Amino acid sequence: xxxxxxxxxxxxxxxxxxxxxxxxxRPKSFAGLFGAAPSVALATLGVAVVTHDAAYAxxxxxxxxxxxxxxxxxxxxxxxxxxxxxxxxxxxxLLATAVWLVAALGLQAVFSGGA
Numbered sequence: 001x002x003x004x005x006x007x008x009x010x011x012x013x014x015x016x017x018x019x020x021x022x023x024x025x026r027p028k029s030f031a032g033l034f035g036a037a038p039s040v041a042l043a044t045l046g047v048a049v050v051t052h053d054a055a056y057a058x059x060x061x062x063x064x065x066x067x068x069x070x071x072x073x074x075x076x077x078x079x080x081x082x083x084x085x086x087x088x089x090x091x092x093x094l095l096a097t098a099v100w101l102v103a104a105l106g107l108q109a110v111f112s113g114g115a
């Protein structure tokens with residue numbers, strides 16, 4: 001319970017900080033980018049280092065990188081399906097979700113020895 005509260009508080013501070021940075025930068029679309037993923041990732045890694053150890057946080061950071069790479073592949077797949085294949089958004093996103101899952105788990109298996 002206390003880990004969740006700590007994660008929440010750290011997340012609030014970091015989200016607010018990144019939102020302010022994003023609001024100052026141009027274009028304004030950076031505000032959402034800076035306010036979401038980096039702040040949650042930093043809060044999660046900070047709590048992991050404090051409550052567990054650096055090795056545990058390293059595993060989490062590697063998983064985050066694999067997920068980010070898979071998300072990039074997901075985004076490119078959705079764009080290609082929407083623009084070139086003229087699929088409906090729901091169909092394209094569902095199909096690309098399978099691509100994301102295979103990519104994320106595949107990267108995890110290849111670079112982490114299957115663990």
